[in-house]
Amino acid sequence: MDYKIAVIKGDGIGPEIIDEAIKVLDKTGKKYGHNFQYMEALAGGAAIDEKGTPLPEETLNILRTSDALLFGAVGGPKWDNLPGNERPEQGLLKLRKELCLYANLRPAVIFDELKDSCPLRPDLVEGGLDILIIRELTGGIxxxxxxxEKDKAADTMEYSKYEIERIAHVGFLAAQKRNKRLTSIDKANVLETSRLWRKTFEETAVEYPSVQLNHMYIDNAAMQLVANPKQFDVIATENMFGDILSDEAAMITGSIGLLPSASLGKNYGMYEPIHGSAPDIAGKKKANPIAAILSAAMMLKYSFALQEESENIESAVKNALSKGYRTADIAKKEDRIISTVEMGDTIAELI
Structure with missing residues (x-):
């Protein structure tokens, strides 16, 4: 089977980790008889440098002819002094909007092999942790x-009922396939948008009688995620709250370099690690490629319906970790640290 994958490597460590994800995809394709065709495009700082804009029109044209997008990371200090609407991150925001990628799925899983890296007390994550955070991605603040205006600035948070309904359905459907518990995170005691959010989730819940819906304020949720993380199964929340909570959940697992994400629309998906461009370690072969590799696995599952192939990549990652292979971010003092390329090679060999 042939698949056309758009590739935006981006800035910082983006090119390094995406190269390793492609390496693992190619090994998977060879094993299962698939042909992955890669179409490279520019976005972020690299696009600013070459094209003068963070998201060139030719990039969008490439994406529209592809089956899915594998994305690295954007941003860095080189572009920090640009006006807000010209910075690399604006390319990513526009990309999400142009492709209607409204649902961001961010799994937070503790690997048994790395449970000692979790900063929480062992009893709080006894038996493992598996949380799925669903973040609304194209609305909000x-x-x-x-x-x-001079010494005053404003950002407006807006949501329509339609935008909330569609992300609510994603949350309920995900919960149906898991442990049938959905926690909706809002700030309904203060924000009008959150009151509409809570009302809409309540109305949508009628269609999913098997799912237990619970509401929680964002400040309490941030506390509960570290005080009692195992109470959560699926979390659904708005854009900014999801951005913050998913990074908090990432650190509970031991490293932000481990967690992938899928940004889904009606007919298209973008797959990227949740970490940033990490310019401080770019080019030093220190970056952990696991999140990018697992993002590729999510692409196989959600965009191409290749469940077995996806699970094979996940198993290869777990196998590499069980054999003691570690990049610097997840290594203990006694561990041998391997490079970005060595980790990619190891996982590819285990496919």
């Missing part, structure tokens, strides 16, 4: 009206 990141996409609302903005302005700056």
């Amino acid at each position: 990141y996409f609302g009206k903005k302005y700056t």
